[in-house]
Amino acid sequence: xxxxxxxxxxxxxxxxxxxxxxxxxxxxxxxxxxxxxxxxxxxxxxxxxxxxxxxxxxxxxxxxxxxxxxxxxxxxxxxxxxxxxxxxxxxxxxxxxxxxxxxxxxxxxxxxxxxxxxxxxxxxxxxxxxxxxxxxxxxxxxxxxxxxxxxxxxxxxxxxxxxxxxxxxxxxxxxxxxxxxxxxxxxxxxxxxxxxxxxxxxxxxxxxxxxxxxxxxxxxxxxxxxxxxxxxxxxxxxxxxxxxxxxxxxxxxxxxxxxxxxxxxxxxxxxxxxxxxxxxxxxxxxxxxxxxxxxxxxxxxxxxxxxxxxxxxxxxxxxxxxxxxxxxxxxxxxxxxxxxxxxxxxxxxxxxxxxxxxxxxxxxxxxxxxxxxxxxxxxxxxxxxxxxxxxxxxxxxxxxxxxxxxxxxxxxxxxxxxxxxxxxxxxxxxxxxxxxxxxxxxxxxxxxxxxxxxxxxxxxxxxxxxxxxxxxxxxxxxxxxxxxxxxxxxxxxxxxxxxxxxxxxxxxxxxxxxxxxxxxxxxxxxxxxxxxxxxxxxxxxxxxxxxxxxxxxxxxxxxxxxxxxxxxxx
Amino acid sequence: xxxxxxxxxxxxxxxxxxxxxxxxxxxxxxxxxxxxxxxxxxxxxxxxxxxxxxxxxxxxxxxxxxxxxxxxxxxxxxxxxxxxxxxxxxxxxxxxxxxxxxxxxxxxxxxxxxxxxxxxxxxxxxxxxxxxxxxxxxxxxxxxxxxxxxxxxxxxxxx
Numbered sequence: 001x002x003x004x005x006x007x008x009x010x011x012x013x014x015x016x017x018x019x020x021x022x023x024x025x026x027x028x029x030x031x032x033x034x035x036x037x038x039x040x041x042x043x044x045x046x047x048x049x050x051x052x053x054x055x056x057x058x059x060x061x062x063x064x065x066x067x068x069x070x071x072x073x074x075x076x077x078x079x080x081x082x083x084x085x086x087x088x089x090x091x092x093x094x095x096x097x098x099x100x101x102x103x104x105x106x107x108x109x110x111x112x113x114x115x116x117x118x119x120x121x122x123x124x125x126x127x128x129x130x131x132x133x134x135x136x137x138x139x140x141x142x143x144x145x146x147x148x149x150x151x152x153x154x155x156x157x158x159x160x161x162x163x164x165x166x167x168x169x170x171x172x173x174x175x176x177x178x179x180x181x182x183x184x185x186x187x188x189x190x191x192x193x194x195x196x197x198x199x200x201x202x203x204x205x206x207x208x209x210x211x212x213x214x215x216x217x218x219x220x221x222x223x224x225x226x227x228x229x230x231x232x233x234x235x236x237x238x239x240x241x242x243x244x245x246x247x248x249x250x251x252x253x254x255x256x257x258x259x260x261x262x263x264x265x266x267x268x269x270x271x272x273x274x275x276x277x278x279x280x281x282x283x284x285x286x287x288x289x290x291x292x293x294x295x296x297x298x299x300x301x302x303x304x305x306x307x308x309x310x311x312x313x314x315x316x317x318x319x320x321x322x323x324x325x326x327x328x329x330x331x332x333x334x335x336x337x338x339x340x341x342x343x344x345x346x347x348x349x350x351x352x353x354x355x356x357x358x359x360x361x362x363x364x365x366x367x368x369x370x371x372x373x374x375x376x377x378x379x380x381x382x383x384x385x386x387x388x389x390x391x392x393x394x395x396x397x398x399x400x401x402x403x404x405x406x407x408x409x410x411x412x413x414x415x416x417x418x419x420x421x422x423x424x425x426x427x428x429x430x431x432x433x434x435x436x437x438x439x440x441x442x443x444x445x446x447x448x449x450x451x452x453x454x455x456x457x458x459x460x461x462x463x464x465x466x467x468x469x470x471x472x473x474x475x476x477x478x479x480x481x482x483x484x485x486x487x488x489x490x491x492x493x494x495x496x497x498x499x500x501x502x503x504x505x506x507x508x509x510x511x512x513x514x515x516x517x518x519x520x521x522x523x524x525x526x527x528x529x530x531x532x533x534x535x536x537x538x539x540x541x542x543x544x545x546x547x548x549x550x551x552x553x554x555x556x557x558x559x560x561x562x563x564x565x566x567x568x569x570x
Numbered sequence: 571x572x573x574x575x576x577x578x579x580x581x582x583x584x585x586x587x588x589x590x591x592x593x594x595x596x597x598x599x600x601x602x603x604x605x606x607x608x609x610x611x612x613x614x615x616x617x618x619x620x621x622x623x624x625x626x627x628x629x630x631x632x633x634x635x636x637x638x639x640x641x642x643x644x645x646x647x648x649x650x651x652x653x654x655x656x657x658x659x660x661x662x663x664x665x666x667x668x669x670x671x672x673x674x675x676x677x678x679x680x681x682x683x684x685x686x687x688x689x690x691x692x693x694x695x696x697x698x699x700x701x702x703x704x705x706x707x708x709x710x711x712x713x714x715x716x717x718x719x720x721x722x723x724x725x726x727x728x729x
Contacts, residue, residue: 040695041582056697059582062613106616110668158675195672199620212621213614 002029005533009036010543017509017548018360019521021539023530028539031518031525033509034360035369042353045499050076050491051220051465053499057487058214060501063549066099066205067485068501069218071478074294075487076220078319079474080467083292085460088222090450091235093288093298094243095208095215096478097443101250102201103481103547104383104436105258108429109194112544115537116265117187118177123159125181127152134186137264137408140256142193151189171537176529179268187265190257197253200246207239222462227454237451244447251440254433262433263405266426267412276425276542278524280307282385283374283507285315285323285486287479288442290449294318298442300393301386301479303374307423312392324475327486327502329370330514336370345373345514348488349473351500367511371519372502380520381483381507382546383432384422390438391419401437405430425524428545467494480504482547508546521546571605573627573721574680575714576618578611578666585690585703589631592686592710600715601726615669623673628680629717630666631710634687641706645713646685682721686713 001024008018016036021028041060045053054072058065070092077084127148134143171177179187202212209215210225217224226234266273286301295317302314315323330345331338337356338344346352360366371378379385390398402419409417409430421427470493477486483504490498510519521543529538577593580586590610597608611618622628636644652670673679688710691700699707718725 044582044695044697056582059580059612062615062617065612065614065617102617110616110672154675192676195619195676198616202617202620205617213617214610214612 003533005530005536005539007536007539010540010548017543019525019539019543020360021525021528021530021536023533023536026529026531028525028528028530031522032362032366033369033511033519033521033543034367035505035509040353040355042351042499042501045496048496049494050079050467050489050496053487053489053496054218054220057501061549062213063103064480064482064485065213066095066209066215067478067480068487069215070096071476071480071485071487071501072489073218073220074318074476074478075474075489076465076476076491077474078476079472079489079491080220080465082221082465083463084289084294085222085458085463086290086292087227087450087453087458088461089289089292090446090453091208091217091223091225091461093446094443094450095205097288097439097446098201098204098208098247098250100439100481101254101436101443102198102205104432105194105198105201105254107481107547108258108262108432109191112429112547113187113191113265115171115541115544116177116269117179117191118172118174118184119155119188120159120172121177121179121181122152122185122188123156123181125152125185127185130182130185130189133182134189137412138256138260140252140260142189142257148185148189151192152185155188171535174535174537175531176537176541179265183264183268187261190261193253193257197250200249204243204246204250207243208235219462221465222460225461227459227461240447240451247440247443247447251444254436254440259401259405259433259437260408262429263408264412266430267409267417269426270413270415270417272426272541273417273421273424275528275538276428276524276545277423278522278526279378279380279520280423281305281374281377281379282307282388283379283381283484284386284389285477285479285484288446289318298445299386299438299479300390300395302389302393304385304388304392307388309388309392312389314393318477319475323477326374327372328376329372329500329502331370332514332516333365333367333511334370335365335368343514345371348475348486348500348502349490349498351488351498353500367509369506369510371510371513372507373513376515378510378513378517378519378523379484379507380524381504382428383435383481383483384428385483386479387431387435387438388422390435395438397438397441398434401434405434425542425545432547467491469493471497482549483507505546505549509548521548571626571721571723572624573606573629573718573723574609574622574625575606575629575631575718576609576611576622577631578613579633580613581697582695584692584694584696585699586633586693587697588633588688588690588699588703588707588710591699592631592707592714595707596711596714599711599728601728602718603723603725606718606723606725611666615666616672618666619669619672622669622680623676623678625680627682627721628684629714630683630685631714632685632687633690634685636687636689638689640689640691640700641702642689643706643709643713644685644687644689645717646687647683651683651685684717686710686717
């Protein structure tokens with residue numbers, strides 16, 4: 001007999017997501033992903049000055065502040081066909097790459113590792129053995145026996161007080177937890193070290209972005225950082241040297257700890273390379289522009305059909321028609337209505353944001369997320385889509401880190417693990433780590449490019465925008481940590497006439513589309529094992545592997561007399 | 571001594587952003603001593619770890635749904651602070667509670683923490699506070715000032 005399990009809210013994510021699954025014979029047979037908040041930010045932007053949009057969209061989400069800000073200025077620049085000085089591109093690129101690195105480290109260690117790592121079991125570990133294992137995998141200087149002992153003692157004290165604090169929402173002792181106490185201890189040690197290291201990424205963002213946690217340096221047409229070789233009040237060589245030092249520290253951690261840990265955990269959970277495949281149509285956009293027009297990119301992007309790298313079709317420039325013509329959004333299963341009827345899907349330039357709430361209807365409307373499609377098909381976006389597209393494009397650094405990671409997994413697992421294993425729940429984690437290593441190389445490269453350009457005497461960071469009479473349309477896209485993000489703006493005589501954000505989590509957590517085809521979460525959950533429907537840890541593993549961020553949807557739909565949290569599972 | 575006054579909330583959701591609006595006002599209207607840093611935290615979380623570590627005091631200004639009439643202020647101290655973060659569900663508190671829990675584990679939690687809050691009238695989409703909550707912002711600012719003065723800090727209204 002099938003059993004319905006509702007997880008509401010899914011914890012350790014940003015925002016409010018509900019997931020329903022029907023479980024039969026220990027496997028998921030049907031799944032629904034439902035965004036439980038309303039996103040009405042588009043309506044706020046109508047009538048405003050396009051130059052202010054980035055500062056407003058930065059407020060959509062506390063995790064993706066810079067991400068929305070950068071995408072917004074790109075959209076307005078695209079509408080105006082405005083070029084951006086290369087210095088501004090380099091500075092924006094560094095902010096983006098540092099932010100993405102922060103996001104990936106925090107996601108793996110602080111938001112999703114607890115699905116795989118049993119913190120309580122780490123208490124039983126032999127710290128010497130654990131340190132020896134860690135040293136056999138990496139020469140990171142934080143893998144000493146003394147360090148492992150210290151962390152274990154601290155953990156004992158913490159668990160002894162009966163308060164797990166930050167580790168509260170874990171499924172300790174769940175039968176799906178497979179790591180040895182030593183590997184669990186290794187993960188806890190690195191969890192704490194990751195807390196330290198993520199600060200460097202933040203420091204980079206706040207120095208380059210002029211303020212933290214909300215950056216202030218962006219402008220339509222460039223950045224507001226005056227560059228100088230000596231002045232105290234601006235971005236000086238001295239500050240840039242500090243940035244360089246933080247980049248090196250992050251780089252060390254990403255390549256010698258994060259990438260290694262993901263490979264190790266992946267090898268120990270090899271079963272999970274066969275779970276969570278779902279949608280294998282992968283979309284990503286190129287990013288890290290190298291010229292003022294956005295025609296050359298350090299990181300390629302495109303579309304892969306059915307997981308076949310040879311089907312790769314590139315997206316080449318900002319505003320590429322292949323991308324802009326392909327995107328549309330459906331609301332047949334979403335709590336919105338379209339003027340022309342809910343059976344249609346609309347291109348974002350014609351997008352409408354009119355709420356129409358019903359109850360949760362299994363076969364009707366059940367989510368505040370719209371359902372985006374690319375040429376009529378639901379997509380998977382995010383790190384896996386990114387890495388596969390970059391491999392398909394022949395991007396050398398991606399090849400290097402992907403091959404390195406798969407070789408390490410094969411070595412630990414004692415069996416050959418190939419690229420096919422990436423189309424899975426654990427593969428999404430691996431792809432995120434591989435992508436992060438690629439980003440670190442590019443972050444260093446962007447720093448070099450900025451310094452080299454300044455040395456040539458080019459200190460320009462801004463081109464002033466002018467708004468002609470009449471209507472202009474533009475799209476800004478960004479390969480954000482969670483995947484393809486696009487902002488679509490229609491400007492009429494200097495004022496915003498329409499604005500739509502199509503965000504990565506909307507692609508992945510989408511409900512069924514106008515043809516009733518499921519979104520990526522829903523498809524990837526099919527056939528997931530569920531050992532105990534009361535403790536659906538395995539469902540969370542697959543959902544968390546996407547790094548859900550629902551806050552782009554921000555709106556708490558509770559009423560005072562109606563408790564918001566129906567925690568049916570942690 | 572290091573003290574942070576942290577305004578949190580989403581300024582796109584009308585009264586949800588009252589904490590941010592209140593700390594903006596605090597900076598505009600008062601001379602604050604150098605020990606005090608005012609942060610517009612928005613809905614951020616782990617990004618603030620650095621700025622919030624090893625504080626002598628943290629004063630959070632936020633919109634708080636505590637079941638009273640809209641505009642009713644509330645001051646939470648001591649044991650009530652963690653309880654507040656565990657029970658209130660909003661897009662931003664999840665991450666701030668993570669930050670505080672992380673700081674706790676690292677022995678870098680603030681020595682003193684309090685929350686100055688107000689019951690919202692509306693959480694609808696919009697960048698303006700509702701008139702009834704906007705009228706209460708001075709009261710909220712005064713409560714934050716009282717908290718700072720209670721810590722022995724010299725806080726004076728600008729002329």
